Amino acid sequence: MKLTQREFEEIRNHIYRVSGIYIQNGLLEQAERRLNPLLATAEIHNYKNLISRLVYKNDVHLCDRVILAITSEENHFFADMPTFDTFKEVVLPKLAETIQSRKRKNHVRRGAKINIWSASASKGHEPYGIAMLINEFVESQEGEGVERDDFNILASDLSSTALAKAVAGEYDSDEVNLGIDKDRKEKFFRSFGDKWLAKSAIQDMVDFRKVNLSEPFTRLGGFDVIFCRNVLEHFNDNTKRSVLNQFTYMLTNSGFLILDRRNSLNGFLDYYEHVEHNGSMVFRRRENMEFSTV
Ligand SMILES: C[S@@+](CC[C@H](N)C(=O)[O-])C[C@H]1O[C@@H](n2cnc3c(N)ncnc32)[C@H](O)[C@@H]1O
Structure with missing residues (x-):
């Protein structure tokens, strides 16, 4: 699923407001890679829908999952x-x-x-x-x-x-x-x-x-x-x-x-x-x- 610059900025601004997490400019492709699997499992068909649920319907549970997808690499016990x-x-x-x-x-x-x-x-x-x-x-x-x-x-x-x-x-x-x-x-x-x-x-x-x-x-x-x-x-x-x-x-x-x-x-x-x-x-x-x- 393609994430446009404008969609990226809307998601980024929302995540920043909620969590202080600031997704740097230039990380659009990484965000897309991390969010696409979430869209598939949550059966969200495009980024417009994701933004609508996230920003306009204030879906806190979904927002949680987006933050987790953005910030969590695969972690495991005793990593590092x-x-x-x-x-x-x-x-x-x-x-x-x-x-x-x-x-x-x-x-x-x-x-x-x-x-x-x-x-x-x-x-x-x-x-x-x-x-x-x-x-x-x-x-x-x-x-x-x-x-x-x-x-x-x-x-x-x-x-x-x-x-x-x-x-x-x-x-x-x-x-x-x-x-x-x-x-x-x-x-x-x-x-x-x-x-x-x-x-x-x-x-x-x-x-x-x-x-x-x-x-x-x-x-x-x-x-x-x-x-x-x-x-x-x-x-x-x-x-x-x-x-x-x-x-x-x-x-x-x-x-x-x-x-x-x-x-x-x-x-x-x-x-x-x-x-x-x-x-x-x-x-x-x-x-x-x-x-x-x-
Ligand atoms: C990569 S994991 C870190 C896991 C663990 N500390 C480790 O290194 O194995 C990043 C975690 O930060 C959490 N996180 C993101 N923004 C946060 C915030 N504003 N306050 C508290 N936790 C936050 C995410 O939900 C995610 O679970």
Whole structure:
């Protein structure tokens, strides 16, 4: 299906208004490639119809699917392994120290929890991946006073379609086989017909919520770790700055911000040190660098 320049601009303006996602000029052909399969599955016969439902009938569900088609490359579990290795090898041991210190200070067996936010969680691969690594880490720390219950994971996305799939925790064999080895698959999923269902060991650790990063979100509170991968590059400079502003405000002292290679922290580097490991884009909030410009 051919997408004209005028149709492209109408779709682009609408998506920008709703999500802050800015489809660059020159990406018309890419948008067409990503949207054509959606038109086919949704039985929409041309782009005029799509625009009519999107813009004039304000079909929120369809809009969700368009945003997902535009921003989501095929994602799978542990895509970008070096980042997850850094989380496992550097971030989790530091979080364990924080847990132990919070428990010592509070003189309780359960200290204040470690809060982790997966801010563009999409269909759940990222937050469930985090939950698997936490499970494995806690097992390896037996006797060190770190428990699975010491961690909370919030998974959010703008797309209700993606979130519904994440909440269900239901994946095709292909999705599970790509990125997850046999042991992890057996440990964290159970087969259900031709699907694989996330087990409660990972599902119970994650809360899901719809959050639009292009609107204010500091009400979500403070976090020890924020993952924000593969979405910032779709925002324009103002939106990206506003998102990073709010993350910097929300991160606890020495908290971790985990980005991807397409996104840097330009303009915010004074507040972070780069965790040099595997070339991954993991940053640690400097202690006592007051930040109150939100
Ligand atoms: C490529 S996926 C990222 C998945 C995951 N973070 C990863 O890297 O594996 C991009 C996600 O960003 C979401 N998204 C787009 N605009 C958003 C916005 N304004 N606020 C929150 N999420 C948004 C899309 O719905 C999509 O699920």
